[in-house]
Amino acid sequence: MWNAVLDWLPGAVRAALARLPSEWTSRAEEIRIRDGRPLEVVAAHDFTFVDPTGRPTRDAEAAFRPTRDDCLKLLDRVTNHSVYTMEEQLRRGYITVAGGHRIGLAGRAALEDGRIRTLQHIGGFNVRIAREVKGCARSLVPLLWNAETSMPHHTLIVSPPQRGKTTLLRDAARTLSAGGWAGGVRYDRARKVGIVDERSEIAASVDGRPTFDVGPRTDVLDACPKAEGMMLMIRALSPEVLVVDELGRPEDAEAAMEAVHAGIAVIATAHGKDASDVRRRPSLAPLFEARAFGRIVILAPSGPSGVVLEVRDGEGRRLSWPTAPGVGIGAGHSERKGATSC
Template sequence: MFFILPQQVSCVIEKLNLKNLQEIRLRAEKPVAVLYNFKTYFLSGDGLTQNETKSITVSQNQVENSFFTACQHSVHSFSQQISNGFIMPCGGLRIGICGCAVYKDEKIISIKNISSLNIRLPHQVKNCSKKYCQFLLNPVKNVLIISPPGRGKTTFLRDLIYQTSFLDKKPNVLVADERNEISGCIDGVAQYDLGNFADVIVMAKKDFAFKKGIRTMMPDILACDEICNEDFDWLYDISKNGTRLFCTIHGKNSDDIKTNSLFFKISKVFNRYVFLYNGTDGEACVYDENFKRLNL
């Protein structure tokens, strides 16, 4: 990751505990901001600060150079990812992109004049889901993991997949890893430990896994990240056919989910809800299908 960053930024980042670093945001002609222990700070020459006047500022040229470096100076090879607003230069590392969209035939084909980068650092926190497994895996439930953005949904999902390897009946898990954030695959090898019974489809739309993967891999569990409205018909049919589901969705709390326009569909599919409030280091709250809290 360090080779992507402007030198004055990487020199400071190297001194931080990377286990606590969630995001680095580079904005043209603005202070560098980081999400550290789920709190926002500016970056200064001495480390972290909340004083804007002491912060490191990067130029538009530096932001764009970081983008080109992340693309290995071959923007064309990342064109499909760029059209979706992000790139993934190495296993699990995702960089969101802002700039001027370039259209062709009414489709975005690239982004130029890069103005902002959001570098999101994935983490494997083994056993972060373990103490909740009694509510989720005994027996295996249809689990929906819920939190605001950047609060550990994917990390919790990754570990829940890993924990299934320790069940008496070893379930096969099909991972629909649309953005390569769950597995961090490089050359066909997952960089994050998903246990011994996970099969991963990387960088394909989720509906490909729903249509083809279920039929060909015959999983006991389907895992996928950040579900949306168009996924629910598939998920309902898959669950009715006996395959269990581990999924994530954005949300603040149980009231937020219950007032979500998708709640009716959600309630037809899932029977366990995990809410993460302070990342995977904080307490999670588990609710049953009636939104009764199960853990104290």
């Protein structure tokens, strides 16, 4: 994964990062590239600058400093040599590249009617490294299961940014699409899964083909706005389970409600500290008022990413799950009682 990310970077930046010790490359979450400022790597609430020889350092003065030319070369690569064809992505402030890695952009905002039309003079990049963790949702799925309908409950996965929501969501889609057994709950009939992948991060599709394993019975709408994509899925692709990342706009909530009323199980994510935090968001409040979600999964706001802090039902009651080695979500476990990690 690390080497695949380095392939996108210009030569001088790539050369420095290629020599970074594995203790950093194995757990890196972000690479921060800023014009004329220290090259930085971020991992699990820790960070280091990188000197020209690839040595980690906290001394900003000793760090390698990408040049303006480095930044222009990186922008040229991630826009496929045509900035103008990527105007929509620039307006949103990020570009998703093959492998599902999202590159956030910083520069001068060009406005039109008081709204961002595009970004210019881009001199800052945040390369967010996407990772596939197969099996991390295997022990979570039984907690989401509705025995009465033989389908998962409508589920919302909640956490602050960069805490593992998308990784968990991706594996839940794969697990439901593949079928199988887990935790004594039978869901062996593989389900038809539809993924609306607005940011190309869940499936990381290239030319319409997912590069992450999202399951054998999964259809993906790539780079499609969530609200439109959910309605298209309902009309044309008849999913049993609809998977979508980062609900946030009123139209997203409306489309999710349409899916709920159409008898389709919705599994989604949203940014927030906890359920009450998300409930206060005006765009998502109608979903909570309608008690649309039968399960709320809360990821821990600190510590290793992907740690499931708690799972609650639609009435707010906390559910428990096994924490024996190899039974929790993924192979690793938090020391906090009742918490597991992917």
